[in-house]
Amino acid sequence: MDVFWAKGYEAAQLNDLTAAVGITPPSFYAAFGSKEQAFREAVNIYVANDGSGPMRALETGETVRQAIQAMLLASIDVALGAPQSNGCLLILGVMNCQPETGPLYDLLKDLRRETMERVRARLERGVAEGDLPKTADAATLARYYGAIMQAISMQARDGASRRDLEALVQPSLAALR
DSSP states (O other), X not given: OHHHHHHHHHHOOHHHHHHHHXXXXXXXXXXXXXXXXXXXXXXXXXXXXXXXXXXXXXXXXXXXXXXXXXXXXXXXXXXXXXXXXXXOHHHHSSOSOOGGGHHHHHHHHHHHHHHHHHXXXXXXXXXXXXXXXXXXXXXXXXXXXXXXXXXXXXXXXXXXXXXXXXXXXXXXXXXXX
């Protein structure tokens, strides 16, 4: 998982993967079947562990504002905790989208869509609970916060500090008014 997270699917080479797990190429293929299957397994592990922090944080806040803030701060933790601070595996794992990597791109796109749906559901709950005005457009706000999480990943990849990334949180909460 760390190799794919640090390098992305396309740049991860078989020798990188076998060295990370301490096995030979034949053992790698016996264990995973293919590089694509190894990536899929890495994504499953990521979603269940490192990548789950923002969605867990989304459910912690009593108010929608607290929930979104916690989610964004957890996104910063994930982005900066990545190998070589390479951001979120779900955002940056497949960037070039060569024809042969299309199914993996679709996998990550579906997982990102799930994230936005969870954010949208939390925002709609905020409307129902009176944290947001009834006129709030939860779908648009969910896309906005998805974009903010993507920006956090890209900026972490480009070397932004925790302080730089945390400075993005308060202005983005202004969208909740």
